[in-house]
Amino acid sequence: MKSKTFEKHSYTFMLLGLMAVVLLFFTALKGGMMWKGDVWLGIAMQFPEYGVVTLGLMFCFICGKMDMSFMALGNFATIMAVMYMGAHADSPAGGVILVGIAIALGIAVVGGLINGLLVAYLDIPPVMATISMQLVWTGLSVALTNGNTVKGLPSLYTDIGHTYLLGFLPVPLLIFLVIFAVAWWLLQHTVYGEKLYMVGTNIKAAEFSAINTRRMVIGTYILCDVICCIGCLIMISTMASAKADYGTSYVMRCILILVLAGVLPDGGMGRIDNVLIAIVTIQIIATGVNMFPNLNTYYASLIWGALLLVVLVMSTRMSSGGFLRLRAKKAAKA
């Protein structure tokens, strides 16, 4: 029985093992520096913004689709939000912030809807459709801002990114945890989650089983882009501004995390708990690399690229056993 449990979670154990190896590696090189409280607070502060984005993209991947447009869309949405908030600086901050957030999320819904329509109704391959949309959103942002940063966020908003609740819990982390819980619930406990895995595995069979696959694809793109936009809303808070090309490196980083976690873009695969482990592991690597001030930042890009390749090679060689979906405990007993 015990070995069966191990087999079921073997990939999770492998990921935890990888995290331990990474920690040991940096400890060996940097000694106690890796274990200072500040370092870990920094980690907890930094991963939520792209962690949230990754959770959004996860839905797209499980559905067997791809989204390359989410950061460009998120940047456009937040630029619009910041512009609105800047223009109403003299009104009460609370109300302005809420309207600003609503504007950003509204734009994300529209962006997701367009992606979904292109893919589900016009049958454009997801990568092409969303790369085109990426260019459209980036173009709009640059046209609006001339490529400059947009400032003027109320200080109440920029504080969000730097506040520690009860002195130790960063607000971005809290937002991440809430979104993580919602995503978990959606995947594990709702009919939507059930359909998502089935549609992602074989969309044609799902259609032949009287499932509205087009609605599923469109809904998933909207969900993905809205969650990604929330990530961008956290990002502008820590940056205190919005810009057309913020976080563009997150696109590849999110894909890296998902592939590492076993959420392959083929669809129908992957567990959200593995995604969490992969997000944290990647942040530890990022933090660790930053501890070498002499290291040229361009090497970081090299490291990420090499890592993505290694993970891709690994994942294509792994038996699919590791990438099963997670089952609710109650059901597993039945």
Place this chain on the structure above:
Amino acid sequence: MSEYLLQMTGIDKSFGGVHALDHVNFAIKPGKVMCLAGENGCGKSTLVKIISGVYTRDSGEVMFEGRAIEKITPADATRMGIQVIYQDLSIFPNLTVMENLAINSEITANRKIVNRKRWEQTAREALSKIGYEIDLHKKMGELSVADKQLVAICRALLFNAKLIIMDEPTTALTKKEVDALFKTVRQLRDSGIAIMFISHKTEEIFEISDDVCIMRNGKNVFLGETATLTKKDFTYYMTGREIEDDYFVPTNISKEPVLKVEHLTWRDKFHDVSFELRKGEILGITGLLGSGRTELALSLFGLGKVHSGTITLNGRPVKISSPIEAQRLRIGYVPEDRLTEGLCLRQPIADNIMLSSLKQLTRALGMIRHQELFEKSNEWVKTFSIATDDAHKHASTLSGGNQQKIVLSKWLNNDLDVLILNGPTVGVDIGAKQDIHALVHDLANKGLAVIIISDDLAEVVVNCNRVIVMKDGGIVGEMTGDRITEENILDIIR
């Protein structure tokens, strides 16, 4: 030198703990057609892969042309004159017939420069070996399966093949094409080539083979001349049990038709199709590939188009615009291609069974009743005796017959008036085939209206109380009761 071209004795092969081949003996003479028969998963393909050098045997002896063969690679096998024509045919669909025929010899000869004249010559030479004519400059992907097969055979002949192994070549062919293929096979046989023909279709095996080797559960249970076997023996060797044809006797046909189709037309696919279907009936729709039979079914399930004509369900005219609408109207459809249209292979059996009934499992806030999902699907696993110990296992772990039972239960878990089965037993072995037929008879007699679409005439004859024959998109004949025989259907189709 022995009279055998290839002789294998006591071949053993295990994968992990699974004994795929257990002391199998096999022998084939030049100039003979040898059928390798057996149900799915009996070890046929493993044996073929050992012959062609893809797998290495654990133990046993292999003699080829009187010489003992130790280890061989696929390249060695080709050099020795062993050619395998796999089901997927291994062709390049985007290249022309000529290029497909010539490319291998060009590569083997290590030529770097393209000489179209030489290519054409090679290709013509290949085609002339079986006196087959086709436009050399047609793209391979545009050819019918039958033509692709003949091109593959020609290509094999270019290598001076002594043994040609054909892996279920007739699966996607119409009767006419099968006849043409058999003509070629006989021609090759008479020229001294040994043919190993893999199949599980009884009729074909008796028609074409000189010798037959029957396998079951990794052992060979029969090896000898086909003439010494009766069909009954054959079925017994294949399945290990005696099977009788169980004709469908309708007992519960309703007066009023549940489904009425009038002058239904989907331009370029089928036209002016009219028929009625009553509860308790099993209606057969048969015809060749391309006769419009599948398209008709798709139109009744909301995945096809209707340009004109009407569909009446329980006396009310209906428009079926999507599978969701079809489901609401209590129509179910078991598709033709189980693997791409019927199943999510990488998902659990249970989830596949419940895929079209997720509404039943929804509770507040769109949450899913996991418990019920497993209980319900376990009931179906029991009802249909689906061969699994755990419904959490992936659908891909099951054999064709059991997979088909999943697709069936997926629809039967809905309350249906009409169930459309398209090729319900394609790729299903004899045992499971019987199970599925018995089940459908039972459902019909309990008041379900069933349509079976099939080009397996034996299946239509045994299971239907009424048959519609389609040709070129139109209905060309209808027969009931004793008038339904394979001969009568063939008379109309051809």
